[in-house]
Amino acid sequence: MKKLQVIGWVALGALVIIQFIKPTPNQAVGPQANYIGTKHEVPANVKSILDKACMDCHSNNTRYPWYASIQPLAWWLADHVKDGKKQLNFDQYTQRSLRYQYHKMEETIEMVKEEEMPLPSYTWIHTDTRLTYEERVVITDWAQSVMKNMEAQYPMDSLVKKSK
Numbered sequence: 001m002k003k004l005q006v007i008g009w010v011a012l013g014a015l016v017i018i019q020f021i022k023p024t025p026n027q028a029v030g031p032q033a034n035y036i037g038t039k040h041e042v043p044a045n046v047k048s049i050l051d052k053a054c055m056d057c058h059s060n061n062t063r064y065p066w067y068a069s070i071q072p073l074a075w076w077l078a079d080h081v082k083d084g085k086k087q088l089n090f091d092q093y094t095q096r097s098l099r100y101q102y103h104k105m106e107e108t109i110e111m112v113k114e115e116e117m118p119l120p121s122y123t124w125i126h127t128d129t130r131l132t133y134e135e136r137v138v139i140t141d142w143a144q145s146v147m148k149n150m151e152a153q154y155p156m157d158s159l160v161k162k163s164k
């Protein structure tokens with residue numbers, strides 16, 4: 001019994017200590033120079049949906065929930081946001097290659113249609129981020145229009161890899 005008490009106190013002490021080790025928040029200041037909207041039109045209804053369901057993980061500004069200051073949840077959340085930004089960051093979008101930009105719109109269409117985004121693990125807790133069928137159509141139509149705009153401006157070989 002004494003051994004369990006010691007283990008319990010050590011675990012509690014470790015839990016208290018890790019509360020002081022916090023990840024750097026994902027919060028940029030001011031407008032982002034490479035935001036997708038600087039190059040492609042992002043209508044208000046699309047921006048509203050992106051802000052609601054995408055930008056917390058796919059931008060340089062995350063709106064953190066109350067539990068984001070509790071360790072180890074904050075570390076998990078920081079890693080999740082880091083991975084999301086690695087996959088697609090709307091605030092760094094225009095600094096990437098044309099192929100990357102075009103391909104990310106293809107992926108956006110696929111993942112939104114297949115209901116892979118937003119992630120079920122995210123919408124489970126943040127129920128307000130769940131996309132309706134209509135919102136999914138708005139996002140996929142917008143992504144398709146970005147692709148068509150790119151096709152009108154650039155040669156296709158600069159947008160897609162040549163097949164061998």
